Amino acid sequence: MTALAIQSQRELDVICLGRAGVDLYAQQAEQSFNQVSGFNKFVGGSPANIATTLAKLGAKAGFIGCVSKDGLGDYVRDYLASQNIDLTGLCTDASGTRTSLAVTQMQPNDPEVVLYRNNAADLALTPQQISADYIKRSKVILISGTALCASPSREAALLAMKLAKQHNTLVVLDIDYRAYSWTDIETASLYYQIAAGLSDIVIGNTEEFDVFAAINAANGKVSCEQQAQQLLKDSCQLVIVKAGAEGSIIYQADHAPFKGSVFQVDAKKPFGAGDAFAGTLLFGLINDYSLKDAVAMGAASAAINVAGTSCTKASPSFEQLMHFMNEQNYQFSHDSNR
Numbered sequence: 001m002t003a004l005a006i007q008s009q010r011e012l013d014v015i016c017l018g019r020a021g022v023d024l025y026a027q028q029a030e031q032s033f034n035q036v037s038g039f040n041k042f043v044g045g046s047p048a049n050i051a052t053t054l055a056k057l058g059a060k061a062g063f064i065g066c067v068s069k070d071g072l073g074d075y076v077r078d079y080l081a082s083q084n085i086d087l088t089g090l091c092t093d094a095s096g097t098r099t100s101l102a103v104t105q106m107q108p109n110d111p112e113v114v115l116y117r118n119n120a121a122d123l124a125l126t127p128q129q130i131s132a133d134y135i136k137r138s139k140v141i142l143i144s145g146t147a148l149c150a151s152p153s154r155e156a157a158l159l160a161m162k163l164a165k166q167h168n169t170l171v172v173l174d175i176d177y178r179a180y181s182w183t184d185i186e187t188a189s190l191y192y193q194i195a196a197g198l199s200d201i202v203i204g205n206t207e208e209f210d211v212f213a214a215i216n217a218a219n220g221k222v223s224c225e226q227q228a229q230q231l232l233k234d235s236c237q238l239v240i241v242k243a244g245a246e247g248s249i250i251y252q253a254d255h256a257p258f259k260g261s262v263f264q265v266d267a268k269k270p271f272g273a274g275d276a277f278a279g280t281l282l283f284g285l286i287n288d289y290s291l292k293d294a295v296a297m298g299a300a301s302a303a304i305n306v307a308g309t310s311c312t313k314a315s316p317s318f319e320q321l322m323h324f325m326n327e328q329n330y331q332f333s334h335d336s337n338r
Contacts, residue, residue: 004200004237006170006286010139012086013286014054014279015062017160018047018144018176019122020076020090021100025310029268030107033114042310043079044102045122046176046275047144053279053301053315055083059286062138064089064130064160066153068121072099079312091129097121106309108267115180122146123153130160136167139286142278143173143199145208148191149181161198174278175204177211189214197235203278205242224249225257240281240295242274250295261296263303263328272311273302280321290333300325 023044026036043052047065054061063085067073069092076099081087100120105111125147135141141164147157164171173195182188192212196202204212206224213222228239228251239251240260248260280301284294301316304324308314316324 004170004285005168006139007168008139010137011060012062012138013059014051014140014142014172014282015064015086015089015135015138016047016051016054016142016144017064017089017157018147019045019100019120020048020063020065020067020080021045021102021122022072022076023311024101024103025269026104026106028106031105033103033105033112036105039103040310041075043076043312045100046146046174047142048076048080049272049275049311049315050142050174050279050282051080051085052083052312053276054283055085056315057280057283057318057321059283060084060086062086062089062134064125064134066091066093066097066121066123066125066129068092068097068099069094070099072101073121089129089131089134091125093121093124095124097124104269104271106269108269108306111269111271113271117181123150125156126152127156127159130156130163132163132167135160135163135169138169140170140172140282142282143171143195145174145176145192145195145204146178146181148195149178149188154191158195158198161195165198170201171199172201172203172278172282173199174274175202175208175212177204177208185211185214189216196231199236201238201240202231202236203240203242203281205244205274209241225251228257238291242277244270244273247299248277248295250291252291258292260292261299261330263300263324265303265307267306268309269306272305272308272314275311276305276315277302279315293332296330297321297325300328300330
């Protein structure tokens with residue numbers, strides 16, 4: 001692919017914007033909530049997971065978001081700081097909002113996840129809390145699509161993307177569709193398309209791309225490939241469609257699509273894979289791995305993550321990632337600059 005215009009001299013590698021919350025994972029595997037006797041506590045939320053993935057690999061990650069002024073907000077802030085994530089952009093809201101909470105079963109297929117996001121603190125992020133000076137310190141900014149679901153977070157996210165474009169910070173949109181966050185699918189589709197127009201890279205799974213295309217589908221279903229090709233014509237340089245255990249399809253302008261590598265593991269849960277994939281993919285691109293290898297590294301990190309019992313703590317270090325890929329007999333391509 002044509003090399004992405006990454007400003008290599010900047011001090012931060014990736015700033016992630018969006019929600020950081022608390023996850024409570026059932027201590028007993030494959031049990032109903034009635035049978036579970038306790039839960040283990042971790043930091044969660046897709047952008048926080050991605051930032052943690054980057055930090056554990058050795059990248060310098062930053063964060064823009066909002067947590068509540070209470071013990072859960074303090075817990076999230078302290079954990080992210082312990083991972084050496086730059087929290088210049090993390091705000092604390094004292095208006096009565098609450099840091100989001102997810103309570104989950106621990107099983108590989110269709111676990112129940114109970115979410116508490118009424119009056120969510122992350123959606124209280126305002127445009128006034130977005131700093132151009134902070135954004136231009138970073139090579140990349142990753143926007144979680146969930147940040148677009150309500151005001152004032154919606155305007156804050158779009159402003160961050162606009163400022164990033166002005167300052168040559170690479171913009172990544174992780175579609176991150178959560179139906180419960182949106183009033184209707186048409187509104188979600190509209191704002192995803194607006195955000196994609198400000199993006200260099202768009203990442204999502206097949207269901208998320210269906211939502212993305214909802215307002216364009218009056219004359220029938222629009223395929224992921226059709227959507228990807230249109231995005232490449234408009235402004236994007238890279239579109240990645242994730243398909244879970246089946247791998248991913250990578251689209252880039254003037255190149256044929258290709259299928260990413262897949263690594264088989266004994267999964268303990270389905271969630272966390274996409275965040276590990278996105279964070280590790282960006283780590284690979286920033287560090288001059290070929291696109292093929294960066295995608296494979298993302299897939300390997302996703303496999304390691306779903307074999308663990310959390311999202312943030314299950315993400316691998318660089319050494320663990322390389323050891324896993326070596327065990328899987330993955331051969332890095334000759335065009336990686338490593």
